[in-house]
Amino acid sequence: MSLLKCLGLPRHQVSTARKYLNVSSLSCLRTAKNFSIEAHSQDEEVVIALGIRAVTKLGPHELLATLKKIEKDLGRTDGIRYGPRPIDLDILFYGKYKVRSDSLNIPHERIWERPFVIAPLVDLLGSAIDNDTVASWHSFSGHSGGLFELWEKLGGESLIGQEGMHRVMPVANGLVDWSLRTSVMGILNLTPDSFSDGGNFQSVESAVSQVQLMISEGADIIDIGAQSTRPKASRISVEEELSRLIPVLEAVKSMPEIEGKLISIDTFYSDVASEAVSRGAHLINDVSAGQLDPNMFKVIADLDVPYVAMHMRGDPCTMQSRENLKYDDVCKEVSSELYSRVRQAELSGIPTWRIIIDPGIGFSKKTEDNLDILTGLPAIRAEIAKSSFAISRAPILIGPSRKRFLGDICSRPSAIERDPATIASITAGVLGGANIVRVHNVKDNCDAVKLCDALLRHKSSAMKSRR
Numbered sequence: 001m002s003l004l005k006c007l008g009l010p011r012h013q014v015s016t017a018r019k020y021l022n023v024s025s026l027s028c029l030r031t032a033k034n035f036s037i038e039a040h041s042q043d044e045e046v047v048i049a050l051g052i053r054a055v056t057k058l059g060p061h062e063l064l065a066t067l068k069k070i071e072k073d074l075g076r077t078d079g080i081r082y083g084p085r086p087i088d089l090d091i092l093f094y095g096k097y098k099v100r101s102d103s104l105n106i107p108h109e110r111i112w113e114r115p116f117v118i119a120p121l122v123d124l125l126g127s128a129i130d131n132d133t134v135a136s137w138h139s140f141s142g143h144s145g146g147l148f149e150l151w152e153k154l155g156g157e158s159l160i161g162q163e164g165m166h167r168v169m170p171v172a173n174g175l176v177d178w179s180l181r182t183s184v185m186g187i188l189n190l191t192p193d194s195f196s197d198g199g200n201f202q203s204v205e206s207a208v209s210q211v212q213l214m215i216s217e218g219a220d221i222i223d224i225g226a227q228s229t230r231p232k233a234s235r236i237s238v239e240e241e242l243s244r245l246i247p248v249l250e251a252v253k254s255m256p257e258i259e260g261k262l263i264s265i266d267t268f269y270s271d272v273a274s275e276a277v278s279r280g281a282h283l284i285n286d287v288s289a290g291q292l293d294p295n296m297f298k299v300i301a302d303l304d305v306p307y308v309a310m311h312m313r314g315d316p317c318t319m320q321s322r323e324n325l326k327y328d329d330v331c332k333e334v335s336s337e338l339y340s341r342v343r344q345a346e347l348s349g350i351p352t353w354r355i356i357i358d359p360g361i362g363f364s365k366k367t368e369d370n371l372d373i374l375t376g377l378p379a380i381r382a383e384i385a386k387s388s389f390a391i392s393r394a395p396i397l398i399g400p401s402r403k404r405f406l407g408d409i410c411s412r413p414s415a416i417e418r419d420p421a422t423i424a425s426i427t428a429g430v431l432g433g434a435n436i437v438r439v440h441n442v443k444d445n446c447d448a449v450k451l452c453d454a455l456l457r458h459k460s461s462a463m464k465s466r467r
């Protein structure tokens, strides 16, 4: 088992490099999030650092030769050491082994003082040290508290999001740091039967004007769904979903206002996902996290777009069955079930730096479960961090908008009356660490997230000045 570091990779080559690594007798076990290190001068490229943990049949020197070949194929020429280069692939660790030869030193000698190497390296771990190999990596660091202590000494989590180092996701043609401000995802339902706005936006013209409205009100992302996932909704075929979706997607793509905004597709069908991405959709939102279509993960792995993996049990027909509503500790169980879906996605080739997680408010949850989740996002992150820091730090999306539990609490049987309660639930979620909110009423929720972001910034600057 080895750990690799890729450094200095131009944006478009992130996925190319990963594909090279996949075909070179490495099978990926885990991927750490991208870190972009901002350029110090204007002509410098943004540098991307990422970590990969993989299994290989190659010996350490054979692996080094393979990596050198990949570096060469991607355009690296022998030149000034430590200078600018299109890619740098290093072996940080190789199982429990130490290697010392003229051409190879493992552990890599210069990792210990480099925050941009340690950041993705720590992300490949979890706080629970669950095997001997990982234990040996900790001991190689020379610190009694292992790699975690080393990371703290370098500055730790406080280095991230400032001082030039960002945790980023490749989205459309750029890199997004979802932690900088909360993003608002406006909902466009192309369904006759959605619980809140079913039937309103079925014609292309009304869909386009709704998108115009949501963008003018501040939406960052438009989430287009052509299949209802409300409890007990009957399922439509891929063909029918596409026939509703494609004309609207084409029309939305040709709107001048859509420039700079992201288009998300709410679907659990892989064929819908691939068709939509080929027509310019930027992101796939799958309420089933791959459970309703066995091809979903493989298709998403090849599509190279961000993927929202939402927690749900069963399908929209069975999700509210007694069995699927049974939790001892909802935050713990949602965390472990979501973690195992994301793990599966990773093993199918979707790197964690493309994954957005969603606890699935209203999907196989009772009212009190939804409340536990809305107040428990930090607990969900902490629980996932036991297994994987990278996944625990994924952006969180929440979608409480106009859902029934809000109506039950506020005695609002009609969904449109639930906007004030929605705003309160969004506020709770964002203050607890949600990064993207999926809402019907864009205008009012944009104000809510702006206030939350201001509160969070204020709190973190007050904490810093106290230090």
Ligand SMILES: Nc1ncnc2c1ncn2[C@@H]1O[C@H](COP(=O)(O)OP(=O)(O)OP(=O)(O)O)[C@@H](O)[C@H]1O
Binding pocket: 064, 080, 081, 082, 083, 088, 089, 090, 091, 092, 102, 103, 104, 105, 106, 107, 108, 109, 110
């Ligand atoms: N663990 C290791 N991983 C990769 N290369 C190594 C390792 N240990 C020693 N080397 C040797 O270091 C030589 C120079 O590495 P490279 O050209 O990648 O330098 P660099 O990228 O400028 O430095 P660095 O990788 O420290 O940032 C390689 O040809 C290789 O033989």
Ligand SMILES: Nc1nc2c(c(=O)[nH]1)N=C(CO)CN2
Binding pocket: 229, 230, 266, 285, 286, 287, 308, 310, 358, 360, 361, 397, 398, 399, 400, 438
């Ligand atoms: N990611 C995500 N997608 C959804 C959600 C949700 O909560 N999260 N809720 C829906 C039903 O309204 C439909 N789609």
Ligand SMILES: [Mg+2]
Binding pocket: 088, 089, 090
């Ligand atoms: Mg190198």
